[in-house]
Amino acid sequence: MSSSDSVDSRLAPYEALLVVSFGGPEGQEDVIPFLENVTRGKGIPTERLEEVGEHYRAFGGKSPINDQNRSLVAGLEHRLSEMGLSIPVYWGNRNWDPYLSDELRRMAADGITRAAAFVTSAYSSYSGCRQYREDLAEAVVAMGPGVPRIDRLRHCFDQPGFIAANVDGVVGALGEIPAESAERARLVYVTHSIPVSMAQTSGPAGGAYVAQHEAVARTVTEQVAARTGVEYQYDLVYCSRSGPPDMPWLEPDINDHLEALAAAGVPGVVMAPIGFLSDHMEVAYDLDTEALDTAARLGLSAARAATAGTHPDFVDTVVDLLLERAAVERGESVTRSSIGPPGPSHDVCPAACCPNPRGPKPALCGTDEPPYPRS
Ligand SMILES: CC1=C(CCC(=O)O)c2cc3nc(cc4[nH]c(cc5[nH]c(cc1n2)c(C)c5CCC(=O)O)c(CCC(=O)O)c4C)C(CCC(=O)O)=C3C
Ligand SMILES: [Fe+2]
Numbered sequence: 001m002s003s004s005d006s007v008d009s010r011l012a013p014y015e016a017l018l019v020v021s022f023g024g025p026e027g028q029e030d031v032i033p034f035l036e037n038v039t040r041g042k043g044i045p046t047e048r049l050e051e052v053g054e055h056y057r058a059f060g061g062k063s064p065i066n067d068q069n070r071s072l073v074a075g076l077e078h079r080l081s082e083m084g085l086s087i088p089v090y091w092g093n094r095n096w097d098p099y100l101s102d103e104l105r106r107m108a109a110d111g112i113t114r115a116a117a118f119v120t121s122a123y124s125s126y127s128g129c130r131q132y133r134e135d136l137a138e139a140v141v142a143m144g145p146g147v148p149r150i151d152r153l154r155h156c157f158d159q160p161g162f163i164a165a166n167v168d169g170v171v172g173a174l175g176e177i178p179a180e181s182a183e184r185a186r187l188v189y190v191t192h193s194i195p196v197s198m199a200q201t202s203g204p205a206g207g208a209y210v211a212q213h214e215a216v217a218r219t220v221t222e223q224v225a226a227r228t229g230v231e232y233q234y235d236l237v238y239c240s241r242s243g244p245p246d247m248p249w250l251e252p253d254i255n256d257h258l259e260a261l262a263a264a265g266v267p268g269v270v271m272a273p274i275g276f277l278s279d280h281m282e283v284a285y286d287l288d289t290e291a292l293d294t295a296a297r298l299g300l301s302a303a304r305a306a307t308a309g310t311h312p313d314f315v316d317t318v319v320d321l322l323l324e325r326a327a328v329e330r331g332e333s334v335t336r337s338s339i340g341p342p343g344p345s346h347d348v349c350p351a352a353c354c355p356n357p358r359g360p361k362p363a364l365c366g367t368d369e370p371p372y373p374r375s
Pocket of ligand 1: 022023024025035038039042044048049052063064065120121122125127128192193194195240241242243275279280281282
């Protein structure tokens with residue numbers, strides 16, 4: 001029996017769901033090989049690499065990201081089976097075991113010919129979108145004939161379940177701030193800094209990375225106001241800057257921003273990492289270690305909001321996007337959910353979207369997708 005015989009008609013033509021993630025080290029001996037995988041050919045200064053290596057070392061060399069993905073896969077399997085949807089869930093990473101190429105081989109061995117991929121990155125940018133698609137293309141070529149065909153589910157930043165999970169995170173964190181500061185607290189939304197040039201070329205028309213984050217920050221703040229009755233002031237700031245010092249990256253940095261807020265007399269802050277789908281190293285180190293230390297030094301009450309992680313509404317979002325795309329591929333008309341501007345993201349990336357700053361490379365899941373290897 002081929003796996004397609006048992007596919008639920010609501011999921012056809014998909015025979016599997018593939019969670020595609022970044023990957024992270026699982027122990028001290030993995031730290032350097034992992035960093036080498038991530039930074040190959042990228043010109044990251046050695047000092048930055050040593051610094052980031054120390055962040056991992058301080059956590060026993062283990063990033064939380066793999067366990068987060070294991071939980072997400074388990075949450076997806078649970079929800080799919082609750083809905084009576086019979087489909088296997090696989091997980092492959094760009095930079096660490098289980099690698100994408102190994103997972104594609106495992107899928108093929110299980111008889112999978114076509115799968116939908118959920119990429120654990122919510123926004124448009126080279127780092128968060130095309131780079132995943134390039135690594136998928138590399139894995140497809142590495143496997144060769146018989147490799148399953150992969151479609152990437154659209155970006156999830158505007159999905160009701162992603163927004164709801166972040167609203168819950170912010171409301172929960174507000175509850176951790178002393179009552180006398182909470183009403184006047186500032187909501188500080190945090191995402192990964194990227195080079196300004198990468199931000200400018202993100203998405204089909206440019207500028208998508210910042211615009212999408214601004215839309216999420218505004219929508220979450222509105223929904224927090226609806227829940228709490230307080231219209232909080234908010235900002236969008238950045239963490240985890242890398243690259244050479246003379247190259248402009250998105251600013252302000254979270255730590256500099258906390259200084260500015262303290263100087264302005266703001267009594268408390270909630271840091272909401274809307275740029276990250278789960279608690280990985282940027283959250284564990286840059287926010288929970290460094291930024292919370294900065295806040296303490298400044299005498300600011302501060303709490304960090306939970307990431308979407310395995311929030312049930314977020315798990316539902318992934319299932320919804322899978323069902324939606326399956327319907328699209330069957331030629332049915334669909335109603336696309338999307339909250340706030342800029343409106344639902346594309347299923348298939350336009351050719352000019354999120355270009356590689358080091359020059360073009362083959363990428364899957366776009367209009368410029370190369371042909372799959374044939375036997
Ligand atoms: C936008 C964005 C996301 C969010 C979207 C997404 O989730 O994909 C993200 C996620 C992540 N980034 C991660 C780790 C690293 N990123 C690095 C380097 C870089 N990231 C960049 C951007 C992003 N990165 C950029 C522009 C660079 C410079 C080099 C380059 O041009 O590519 C470096 C090298 C050292 C350094 O330069 O800091 C490391 C170790 C991990 C794993 C964490 C863990 O282990 O828990 C995750 C989830
Ligand atoms: Fe990164």
